[in-house]
Each structure stands twice: as structure tokens, then as C-alpha cells.
Amino acid sequence: DTGVSQDPRHKITKRGQNVTFRCDPISEHNRLYWYRQTLGQGPEFLTYFQNEAQLEKSRLLSDRFSAERPKGSFSTLEIQRTEQGDSAMYLCASSLETGNTEAFFGQGTRLTVV
Amino acid sequence: AQTVTQSQPEMSVQEAETVTLSCTYDTSESNYYLFWYKQPPSRQMILVIRQEAYKQQNATENRFSVNFQKAAKSFSLKISDSQLGDTAMYFCALRNSGNTPLVFGKGTRLSVIA
Numbered sequence: 740d741t742g743v744s745q746d747p748r749h750k751i752t753k754r755g756q757n758v759t760f761r762c763d764p765i766s767e768h769n770r771l772y773w774y775r776q777t778l779g780q781g782p783e784f785l786t787y788f789q790n791e792a793q794l795e796k797s798r799l800l801s802d803r804f805s806a807e808r809p810k811g812s813f814s815t816l817e818i819q820r821t822e823q824g825d826s827a828m829y830l831c832a833s834s835l836e837t838g839n840t841e842a843f844f845g846q847g848t849r850l851t852v853v
Numbered sequence: 854a855q856t857v858t859q860s861q862p863e864m865s866v867q868e869a870e871t872v873t874l875s876c877t878y879d880t881s882e883s884n885y886y887l888f889w890y891k892q893p894p895s896r897q898m899i900l901v902i903r904q905e906a907y908k909q910q911n912a913t914e915n916r917f918s919v920n921f922q923k924a925a926k927s928f929s930l931k932i933s934d935s936q937l938g939d940t941a942m943y944f945c946a947l948r949n950s951g952n953t954p955l956v957f958g959k960g961t962r963l964s965v966i967a
Contacts, residue, residue, distance in 0.1 A: 844898040
């Protein structure tokens with residue numbers, strides 16, 4: 740297992756288009772988290788899953804954002820009708836549910852909306 | 854609500870010297886965990902050190918140690934014998950027990966100078 744992987748690494752899209760990002764967590768991790776990081780800021784929580792169940796969504800997650808983890812393995816984050824303010828690094832992390840262990844992060848997907 | 858504050862946007866240190874990064878936090882929880890994560894340029898975030906709030910002893914990991922002052926809600930990171938590879942953004946983060954999502958500070962950009 741090579742860790743948390745995210746695809747694509749970079750995405751440039753025109754305003755108004757839809758985009759989808761994928762995250763593959765560490766295989767034995769049942770918790771999966773999405774964060775957004777803008778320039779000069781720390782990551783901000785968006786949503787997280789335990790297996791296929793979405794446990795919590797941040798108020799930052801507008802109706803244009805949706806996330807799924809259909810089989811409790813990989814997850815997708817979709818942004819509809821992208822806006823320039825959506826430009827950011829989208830980070831995925833995974834962890835075990837128990838044991839109070841650390842979260843492992845992927846390299847992120849950098850989205851630029853033009 | 855939980856908050857994490859890092860008041861030093863940028864710091865620099867000479868190679869082989871010691872530097873301390875500051876972090877204060879606020880939480881109403883009695884059981885929580887504190888972390889320092891490192892994000893090198895264009896690379897993924899990795900855990901540097903963690904501290905359980907119920908432990909009085911300060912955590913240490915090789916050249917990295919923390920000064921955890923629970924009453925003052927302070928959690929600083931000391932890097933000894935700084936190396937060029939320590940150049941990165943450093944984020945202080947907090948979460949409740951049970952592997953809940955992390956709350957991050959805005960980060961401190963550390964530059965190690967040869």
C-alpha cells in the first residue's frame with residue numbers, strides 16, 4: 740500500500756463546469772476525510788466518512804458540492820457549476836476509526852477555475 | 854467551537870540552530886489530541902508529533918519536541934539542530950477523541966538557512 744492517493748493532481752476548469760476528484764485511502768482505513776486549503780491558510784474540514792456513511796458535512800460545503808464513498812473504499816468529491824472561489828487545494832486523508840491514530844494525507848488535487 | 858491560532862506566519866532559522874513555533878488553541882472538550890503536521894513545498898502533509906491532552910509529559914520525536922501547557926492552552930513545537938529538509942509549512946492541529954476531523958491553524962512557514 741503506497742498511502743493515500745488522489746487523482747488528478749491538477750485540474751484547470753472553466754467557470755460553470757463540473758469537476759470530480761477521486762481519493763483512494765489506505766486500504767484498511769475506514770475513515771476518510773476531505774479538506775480544502777486555500778493559499779496562505781490551513782486546511783479546512785469539508786466532510787468525512789466512516790465506511791460508506793457520510794458522518795458530517797461542514798457548512799462550508801455548499802449545495803454545489805457532493806461527496807460519496809459508495810463501497811466504503813475510494814471516495815469522490817464533485818463540484819458543480821464551479822466558481823472562481825472554488826480554486827484551492829483539495830486534500831484527502833484517511834485513518835482508522837479507533838485507536839486515536841493519526842490521519843494520513845494524500846498529495847491533494849489543485850483546482851484552478853478560470 | 855474549536856480554534857487553533859498560529860501567530861507566526863513566517864520564521865527562519867540557521868542550519869543547526871534551534872527554533873520554536875507557537876500555537877494556542879481553544880476547546881471545551883476535556884479529552885483531545887494535538888498535532889504538528891509538516892507540509893513541504895509541493896509535497897503531502899506528514900505528521901511530525903502528537904500529544905494526548907491527558908498526558909502531562911511532553912512528547913518528543915528525535916529532534917522535535919513540544920511544550921504542552923494545558924492550562925494556558927498552548928502547544929509549541931521546538932526543532933533542534935535544524936536541517937535544510939525542515940524547510941516547510943508547519944500546521945498545528947487539534948481534534949477530539951475518536952478520530953474526528955482535525956481543526957488546523959493557518960500555519961507557519963519555516964525556512965532553514967544554510
